[in-house]
Amino acid sequence: MKYIDIENFIMSNIKNGIYKADDQIPSENQLVKKFEVSRMTVRKAIENLVARNYLYKINGKGTYVINKDEKTTIFLDEMIGFKNRTTKSGHVPSTTVLKFQKKKLNFLIAEKMRLEKNEEVFYVERVRYLDGEPVVLEITYLPYSLYENITENDIKTSKYEYIKNKGFEIYSMEKEYSAILPEKKIQDILKIDSNMPVFKTELISFEKNGNILEYTKLYYNQNKYKFIQVLKNNLKNS
Amino acid sequence: MKYIDIENFIMSNIKNGIYKADDQIPSENQLVKKFEVSRMTVRKAIENLVARNYLYKINGKGTYVINKDEKTTIFLDEMIGFKNRTTKSGHVPSTTVLKFQKKKLNFLIAEKMRLEKNEEVFYVERVRYLDGEPVVLEITYLPYSLYENITENDIKTSKYEYIKNKGFEIYSMEKEYSAILPEKKIQDILKIDSNMPVFKTELISFEKNGNILEYTKLYYNQNKYKFIQVLKNNLKNS
DNA sequence: GAGTGGTCTAGACCACAAT
């Protein structure tokens, strides 16, 4: 396959340090001439390497080599949220609430929350920023029956703080991890390339009695961040 | 954008149950006629929905709607490995060692393992199967100096069992989570579509004194599996 | 053999960056 030849050419130049971090690689038209192929073939090779997290593109400017060392490390604490150790290193965290609405559940989400279709929930979209750059998009569904008088202000800082203050205790959590290419709307919010997959977590929080306290989807921006978790002791076998 | 119109057309048919799980959607040529666009435009829409985990393709046959309910649930135990609860439900696990070699480290991996370039390691590639279907590809680097007399048999079942039996204790673990589109070689091993991202974990295991016991990369097949983690109590704030 | 998706061509027009 011709596009694999082009992938290999670019990759070997990255691995051998000929293309260094943040260097611009040859333009699509230059690669077209070099490999004597059509532009679509060159684009396919580049798209693959973008999706593989080796290249990034700037519209109207060019294609560049990703600088992994420059990525900000986000420490995930049991994967629940940010433990803002990052703030200690001078990064400024912030949160924006994009949407805060009362909504009726569609069938798909109702099933996940073990509620009836058309049951009412609060639908919340939040974006977490570091130094003004979007890190995570969070979409949360909160059952109306549990949080009747919630306001946008309640979840502007910490959602879990709010849930705790309401008198609920999260006893267990079910998390599903996946990797997807997000829809355009999410790409725009996170300011990521159109071929860059995101790391996604879906979670459901339970009270001890089995009540569902929330259903949440998290989309992590990998363009400028890497997501690290440190585990200590009590490790089990594989 | 025309390809977004096509994406929306297909998605609304999935969401409204017109295309049901495992249904074949219209062929590329049918969509070309319906939308009066070129085939490349149709293909871009379909590729996006494959990467978004809504469609899958079978070469020579057609494009189909993903059946999420049919996905086998894999329980991740502290994300270290399989806790084979799945076997209780009739699934048969197995492991294949693809590669077991003594190797000299390249610069990139040496840096991660805080070793020198050209230092010797055991390079191990293993695939975990369930009912003969590949679930995870694992690539492990084990420092030669720690495991001099290791054999392929030692890691045919449990790597962590072996490490423990060698007298080492994993005190902490650093994990990095990401989502990438894997290279063709990995796509083939995991038998996944060429536009399907994978969930990737990189981890380094430490002894209490800071010694590095392993560097491991894990690639999870999302085609037929979903990866769930259940956490109990001791949850912290976000 | 007919239909499917996989790869590829040789053009085109556009929005966007930089000069």
Added chain:
DNA sequence: TTGTGGTCTAGACCACTCG
């Protein structure tokens, strides 16, 4: 204005599956 990447066309040949 020039060069870049983003979208799109109207073809083509191929390997694969299935009846």
